[in-house]
Amino acid sequence: MDVIIWSRIQFAMTAAYHWLFVQLTLGLALVMAVMETIWLVKKDEFWKKTAQFWMKLFAINFAVGIATGIILEFEFGTNWSNYSWFVGDMFGAPLAIEGILAFFMEATFFAVMFFGWDKVSPKFHLASTWLTGIGATISAYWILVANGWMQNPVGTTFNPETVRSEMASAAAFWEVITNPVAVSKFFHAVTSGWVTGGIFVVGVSAWYLLHDRQSQFARKSLLIGAIVGLVGSGAVMLSGDSSGVHAAEFQPMKLAAAEGLQDGGNGAAFTIVPGIKVPKMLSILATHDPDGFVPGINDILRGYTDSEGNVVPSVAEKMAMGREALVALSIYRTTDDPSEKAEARYALEENVQYMGYGHLEKPEDVVPPVGVVFWAFRLMIGLGMLIALVLLLSLIAVWKDKLGAWKWLLWAAIICIPLAYICGQAGWIVAEVGRQPWTIQGLLPVNVAISSLSAAAVKTTFFIFLAVFALFLAIEIRIMIRAIRKGPEVEPEKS
Amino acid sequence: MSYEFLQNYWWCLIALLGGLLVALMFVQGANLHLGNRVLSDVQKRMVLNSTGRKWELTFTTLVTFGGAFFASFPLFYSTSFGGAYWVWVLLLLSFVFQAVAYEFQNKKGNLLGVKGFRIALICNGILAPFLVGTAVGTFFTGSDFTVNKVAITDPLSPVISTWGNCWHGLEALGQFHAVLLGCTLMFLTCILGALYILNNIDDTQIHSQVRRTVKLCILPFLLFFLCWLVILLVGVGYAVDEAGVVSLEKYKYLHNFLQMPAVLILFLVGVVLVLCGIYQGAFTKSRSGIWPAGIGTVLVVMAVFFIAGFNGTAYYPSCTDLQSSLTIRNSSSSQFTLQVMFWVSLLIPFVVAYIAYAWHQMDRKKITQDEISGTPHKY
Secondary structure, eight states: OHHHHHHHHHHHHHHHHHHHHHHHHHHHHHHHHHHHHHHHHHHHHHHHHHHHHHHHHHHHHHHHHHHHHHHHHHHHHHHHHHHHHHHHHHHHHHHHHHIIIIHHHHHHHHHHHHHHHTTTTTHHHHHHHHHHHHHHHHHHHHHHHHHHHSSOOOOOOEETTTEEEOOOOHHHHHHHHHHHHHHHHHHHHHHHEEEEEEEHHHHHHHHHHHHOOHHHHHHHHHHHHHHHHHHHHHHHHHHHHHHHHHHHOHHHHHHHHHHHSSSOOTTTTTETTTEEEEEEEHHHHHSSTTTTOOOOOHHHHHEEEEETOOOOOOHHHHHHHHHHHHHHHHHHOOOOOHHHHHHHHHHHHHHHGGGGGGOOSSSGGGGGOOHHHHHHHHHHHHHHHHHHHHHHHHHHHHHHOOOOHHHHHHHHHHHHHEEEEEHHHHHHHHHHHHHTEEEEEEEEHHHHHHOOOHHHHHHHHHHHHOOOOOOOHHHHHHHHHHHHHHOSSSSSSOO | OHHHHHHHHHHHHHHHHHHHHHHTTHHHHHHGGGOOTTSSSHHHHHHHHHHHHHHHHHHHHHHHHHHHHHHHHHHHIIIHHHHHHHHHHHHHHHHHHHHHHHHTTTTTTTTHHHHHHHHHHHHHHHHHHHHHHHHHHHHHHSSSEOOOGGGGGSSSOOOOOSSSSSSTTGGGGGGGHHHHHHHHHHHHHHHHHHHHHHBBBOOOOHHHHHHHHHHHHHHHHHHHHHHHHHHHHHHHEEEOOOOOOOOEEETTTHHHHHHHHHHHHHHHHHHHHHHHHHHHHSOOOOOOOOHHHHHHHHHHHHHHHHHHHTTTOSBBBBOOOOGGOOOOTSSSSSHHHHHHHHHHHHHHHHHHHHHHHHHHHSSSSSSSSHHHHHHHOOO
């Protein structure tokens, strides 16, 4: 395998691993903040001890999240050198805002939250708990602005003087930070974190109930977890719907791959699993119109006319225009003849939107791994719905006082904890594998985004990181399980 | 705001962040005391909890320093990180282990045991300042890279910044001048760590141990620092003219000090403050040496960044192809982006204020043996 593949595998592994910890951080932060607020409102020590227990688990998880976040930041530069230069100007402002607004907020108030129980006033402590979660959420927004731009590069223009994408006006910056892909991704990612946090609390609480330990703590925690998780599930569905519409609009190949749709058309059916289809459902999901046009993989390869009458060129035509853009850029950068320079600039501007296609070898390169994206999409939706159902039933069980009787539900809640992680990973596979071969949609394919490294160097660091990640995960799970087994010490244990 | 002003402004902020990062590496220096055989386990736990309440600040400053470089001078980020691969990976690994070592160290079931994680913290205490110092040292010695933006049009070799050797950054370990700065930083952070412990922990035995550390580190620190400084001042530097042409200039960095007297004053004030802090820690009963030494460190590092980048100097020189050298002018983000970031950066005083307030509240009580045993959450 070459350096491109190893760089992709290494980055994919780091991003996927990092997300394992982020999704719980986002959800558990909200659960803890709600519990501590109840403590302050009710002045009931029970809620303080309850919040402290979940905080202990939060801290174990948070440490690995921080440790892996910095690896991603470094890997942008170490493994994706061209990409760093190409996007540096666009990433600048969101990163500055993330660093100044979010990073220090998270770091400072996490320390106050963790160590400050007897050092600061209860109100200051509560504010710190909320600010830790808010800091993590703000951080998520700005990093998803950057990610959203990679999926739908709005608000920037290619500058041949600097050979990169640049923002040029306040309107362009506004376009970047309100990019619809970024906004829906933010809500989808953050609220899926709430679902994970919710089901984690419900599952752990279910374990205590099954073992007849800490029953008051478990019931009340389960209630809060189920509410947070259900609110998250509703928001995930809504933001997922808009993600589908945006994929149809800005990344039709991703949608076609997720659907395994070879040949599209009007009134396209949604495939639940191969052989079972719901008529017109894909058109409804993608365009909110039962007869809307959804292009398939072959349509995109050959070129098509969309429902608004716009002619979309074939990939071969885009590649030809992209190559013209690259030749024009090369001439523009090397010639000293003013008229030749002006001509090259004109040719570049005419074809620049397809410049990335000029780097492709053949039209089929724009097709992502269909099988992986197709099944990841189904796994994400299926597991997401299952978890939402378990959360809903948990709430009903609390309401009807059936927690003791519905033991199967308690087991289901425990099983749903790992399923929530699989669901989150599947979602990112759809989002990131689905946009291959692009690091930046249409502008920069992965083979041009890399650093000048040997495959052996990247392979070595891949295995180093793999070993480190495996070690950390094993330790994290062991410590987490021990902490859960030890219990919250809210109520005296039965002998 | 002119483009030049914004570029200079962001170089100043990079310098400030670099200074804060080095000063905050007292965390790394202090953690070296986890290997002190005279200290009992409880005392080591006090040290661990003392740095454990600050490590995230250092870590976040490192992340922000990297992010600020990425945002304001992306060509440096893509060239250095993609080129000096192994230096950054090693630095990264040392910080990654540090980040989990606090939380995992004293938890049962952590697989590596207390000792394993303490070794990780000590390795980070040595490696992090050494590697950061050596990497910054290459700002003056030059590195083996070329930058060719037209390369992106070449499908066979599209990478803009390419490294000239297969060592990918490890060759800096063979550059005597760069290594001197690495060693200087290592001993400086060791001193800062000792001064921090002196200030933050109430324990007479720990105090006597850290004062001894300061005394032991003075000589090597001064030796490495002065050697680095003398070689810097009498050596060749990388000058860049108004047309952007880079050339070698004898005594360039000495010229920079003399032609920018404000930077020279900043540097000298910083050095004096560091020496005052060291004197307080080593030879008086004062426990406040961390303040002058910390502030002095920030000033010295800022001055070092200023002479590296200002007054027509290439801050990241290429010894392979002089004209590929990176300057503040040719490696920055666009004027618009720097301007947006400028407005955002005006929030920094607000951020500093809340950090200061939060830590003032947290540090009102010094760390003692009783405090450690009575704290509900501890490392």
